[in-house]
Amino acid sequence: xxxxxxxxxxxxxxxxxxxxxxxxxxxxxxxxxxxxxxxxxxxxxxxxxxxxxxxxxxxxxxxxxxxxxxxxxxxxxxxxxxxxxxxxxxxxxxxxxxxxxxxxxxxxxxxxxxxxxxxxxxxxxxxxxxxxxxxxxxxxxxxxxxxxxxxxxxxxxxxxxxxxxxxxxxxxxxxxxxxxxxxxxxxxxxxxxxxxxxxxxxxxxxxxxxxxxxxxxxxxxxxxxxxxxxxxxxxxxxxxxxxxxxxxxxxxxxxxxxxxxxxxxxxxxxxxxxxxxxxxxxxxxxxxxxxxxxxxxxxxxxxxxxxxxxxxxxxxxxxxxxxxxxxxxxxxx
Amino acid sequence: xxxxxxxxxxxxxxxxxxxxxxxxxxxxxxxxxxxxxxxxxxxxxxxxxxxxxxxxxxxxxxxxxxxxxxxxxxxxxxxxxxxxxxxxxxxxxxxxxxxxxxxxxxxxxxxxxxxxxxxxxxxxxxxxxxxxxxxxxxxxxx
Numbered sequence: 158x159x160x161x162x163x164x165x166x167x168x169x170x171x172x173x174x175x176x177x178x179x180x181x182x183x184x185x186x187x188x189x190x191x192x193x194x195x196x197x198x199x200x201x202x203x204x205x206x207x208x209x210x211x212x213x214x215x216x217x218x219x220x221x222x223x224x225x226x227x228x229x230x231x232x233x234x235x236x237x238x239x240x241x242x243x244x245x246x247x248x249x250x251x252x253x254x255x256x257x258x259x260x261x262x263x264x265x266x267x268x269x270x271x272x273x274x275x276x277x278x279x280x281x282x283x284x285x286x287x288x289x290x291x292x293x294x295x296x297x298x299x300x301x302x303x304x305x306x307x308x309x310x311x312x313x314x315x316x317x318x319x320x321x322x323x324x325x326x327x328x329x330x331x332x333x334x335x336x337x338x339x340x341x342x343x344x345x346x347x348x349x350x351x352x353x354x355x356x357x358x359x360x361x362x363x364x365x366x367x368x369x370x371x372x373x374x375x376x377x378x379x380x381x382x383x384x385x386x387x388x389x390x391x392x393x394x395x396x397x398x399x400x401x402x403x404x405x406x407x408x409x410x411x412x413x414x415x416x417x418x419x420x421x422x423x424x425x426x427x428x429x430x431x432x433x434x435x436x437x438x439x440x441x442x443x444x445x446x447x448x449x450x451x452x453x454x455x456x457x458x459x460x461x462x463x464x465x466x467x468x469x470x471x472x473x474x475x476x477x478x479x480x481x482x483x484x485x486x487x488x489x490x
Numbered sequence: 491x492x493x494x495x496x497x498x499x500x501x502x503x504x505x506x507x508x509x510x511x512x513x514x515x516x517x518x519x520x521x522x523x524x525x526x527x528x529x530x531x532x533x534x535x536x537x538x539x540x541x542x543x544x545x546x547x548x549x550x551x552x553x554x555x556x557x558x559x560x561x562x563x564x565x566x567x568x569x570x571x572x573x574x575x576x577x578x579x580x581x582x583x584x585x586x587x588x589x590x591x592x593x594x595x596x597x598x599x600x601x602x603x604x605x606x607x608x609x610x611x612x613x614x615x616x617x618x619x620x621x622x623x624x625x626x627x628x629x630x631x632x
Binding site: 166167168189209267268271272273274275276277278279301302303315320321324389390392393394396397400401403405406407411412414415418419433434437440441444447448450451454455 | 503505510511513514515520525579612
């Protein structure tokens with residue numbers, strides 16, 4: 158028995174699951190809306206926190222935050238549970254499916270059988286929705302895949318019990334209470350305000366706009382400090398965070414611009430449309446940054462393409478994003 | 491990014507299983523979702539990561555051939571495991587995992603232990619014992 162669940166592909170798994178599950182319960186929310194209300198745009202650069210010897214960077218908050226913020230602002234109550242026992246986690250899933258509830262799961266991608274192999278790293282904060290069972294297999298709506306997928310009991314158990322950073326421990330979740338009327342306008346305004354605070358006002362130099370400036374200062378020292386090869390590996394990792402992990406392009410900047418455009422119509426504030434266009438320009442700058450970085454990685458950098466030049470690009474991007482969020486703050490007060 | 495600028499640089503990294511969803515503006519300035527088969531800079535970054543993994547694994551492979559370490563060491567490099575992660579997946583204590591990196595100890599492993607290692611690496615027991623590199627996503631093309 159499979160529930161009548163519309164699988165819509167998304168750029169990113171967490172927004173995609175949020176948006177697809179909400180839509181199933183009659184709350185029509187686009188991926189961009191889920192992202193914006195969840196204050197999804199961010200920047201993190203942690204030079205001292207290393208993963209495989211490479212500094213951690215991110216264009217979004219910690220996994221789970223976007224979903225948590227979006228559900229709270231929309232007044233949706235979520236049942237969520239992690240487990241200690243593998244069999245119990247599968248039994249609980251089966252019971253929910255028997256009640257025709259589409260169930261959100263956190264999984265690791267290393268053992269995820271239908272995932273393209275070059276993308277199977279030890280990343281454990283992937284999200285998908287199980288719709289039901291058919292011919293002894295679980296039917297899966299994975300937001301980053303174009304069509305529905307399926308997994309056997311053993312395959313699903315294995316990805317729910319992936320190990321390492323952010324290990325899911327069989328975590329499952331689904332909405333239990335949806336309010337009769339949702340105040341979208343107020344959720345949008347609160348989501349934007351929170352995002353302004355995140356980008357502008359956290360007094361830690363590694364986060365938000367200050368984080369971009371920190372990276373700008375650091376990046377120009379990479380070749381001398383690390384040597385060409387290691388510096389190129391740092392760069393490659395950063396570009397992967399920006400483009401690869403389902404960001405919709407330019408480290409979520411385009412999704413956020415899409416959100417601002419939608420918000421402009423809902424709130425009837427033309428200023429947000431202008432800021433959406435500024436954010437699109439900013440995303441284009443991030444893409445140019447990636448183009449230059451890739452040429453350095455491949456040793457094909459031309460005239461004017463260097464770590465120094467990339468540092469200048471980052472400073473310019475930081476200025477742009479700071480200006481956008483300052484204006485956004487004014488636009489929603 | 492404009493709709494017509496959404497790149498379609500397919501390097502078969504998604505193996506035809508899916509495409510990337512991108513956000514771009516259409517001719518009226520409206521945001522739309524566009525599917526992309528890949529983008530050259532991000533393909534380059536992903537390939538760079540795999541080349542680095544491949545290099546490290548290759549160095550260990552020659553050590554396996556020389557009888558200095560067991561195939562477990564090779565697959566740890568190829569599949570990006572450290573001792574802690576492998577111990578978590580197999581349920582074996584870390585000191586045992588370390589011990590099994592010795593070829594001598596590895597040869598004495600029972601079928602069940604070998605199976606739990608193979609499962610962690612997502613390969614067959616046969617490939618583990620023979621050190622056949624089926625864990626490399628690009629191996630079939632070679």
